Amino acid sequence: MNKVQDFLTISLSIVIESLPFVVLGISISICIAVFVPEGFIIKVLPKNKFFSHIFLSLLGLFAPVCQCGNVPVARRFMLQGLSVSQATTFLIAAPIVNPLTILTTWIAFPNNHAIAIIRLLAGFLIANVIGIFISYRKDQTQLLSKNFNEQVCAVKHTKPKKKLLFAVHTFTNEFIEMMLPLCIGAMIAGVMQVFLPKDILLSVGQNIFLSVFAMLALGFIISICSTVDAFFALSYINTFTVGSILTFLIFGPIADIKMLVMMKSIFKTKVILYLLLFIAVISVLIGLTVNLML
């Protein structure tokens, strides 16, 4: 009975902690839809493919929202006419290229600021590589889930006349679209947290290779907000290698269970799996490289 209660406590804690960020993200999304002139974002973006992706990957610096809040904003970008590759770059970069995340990582590791710098550069690099890779695809909408694709295709590019009505309806729809995957992700994370003993993962903390994979698994299971995960990672600094800590800090915000399930509101499952694989490989490579260099 204790385990069932703990599962519920953890699942609800993830949902409760994420709720303010989801509401904030949806509010930003609605403001973009109502107040940003049609085509403004596309006009402002650099015309060059590479620079447009770089610009979007830096947009998170102005929107310090946890990864949950970025999903509705990314969806809104696509509904406003941005390409899938551009919105994906923003979605992947924003949890890490984010003033709160940078600050907390900098403060959490005062004797090793390189961790904050490498984390920032890794997030920037992964987001842009993925975005530019997707940009070469002819029909990017094929990457989207059926439901979201229908919304993107059906969207009318005119400003809503009845703004309050539009805001309420959009909030309600977006809220349900976000909360469903969030609840599923939270429950999966809850099951893994409560029923999976972490002794095995933690016993390999000092192994150069295994520690990186252990932290990758931990980053996947523990769905913690990117703005404070540095403090959580800090508690493992004496028991795990520096490279593995970096792997956790890079992989976790982009590809934990909660985030992957929330991405289901945008992408097809196959696309999410490819993204997961790519991000995991890069995170592991960075972690191993740091461990071998030290």
Add this chain to the structure above:
Amino acid sequence: MKNILVLLFGIYGLYLYFIHRLTSYINPFYILFFVIASSICVIIGIFGLLLTVTTKRKKIKFTKPPIRSILFYIPLVALLCLGFLFKPKSLSFSYATIQPTQTLYKNFNIRDTYKFPKKKLDYSFNDWYFDIKTSPDPRKIVGQPVKIIGFVYKQPEFNQDVFLLSRYVVTCCAVDATPTGFPIKANNSEQYENGAWVEVKGTWSIMKDRNNDDHLFIIPTNISKTQEPDEPYLMSIDFYNFL
């Protein structure tokens, strides 16, 4: 249906706030933001229901999102129902059995703004936790009186007369909770079951463990059962320094 769900989420959030159980789930720092978000959900939910009735009367058309099957809503509704049906509770001791226990002896600094109580008997669990973690020599507290509340956690490798008086350290929410505790050496420790909340009064002491390392222990003069405190979790010292 969607408006009702938004409204129910908001109501659930405010319900947790008014029964003072949000601290079972999240760091107190996040409570204000959560209450604001819940209030927004309640307002939007009510507005949405009113507008749905109004638009149906006026037959106003607007673009509808794709129709979802009823199965789509099951996880959402299930979690909400479980939240309402089960009494909100903080993490139990059994969660500590699958987590590494946080060690206390590290060199940390704490902001000057943190005010420790003047009398040692007024120190809470959190005060002792911060004091020991930031002290260059924790052994200076040996002989000092202590009165703190925590839950009983008996680790299998401990002797029968020893248990940990424990709390969970949390950064943002229960998902990152890490147990920490102070060893209590008491001859009658078998009276106290795992997970029971107790208040321990006693004195700090130092004892050697099996590896001949020094460990701070509490030698109790009185152990009594008590209620779980309103804020069952401790705030991580790093997060406190950041705020």
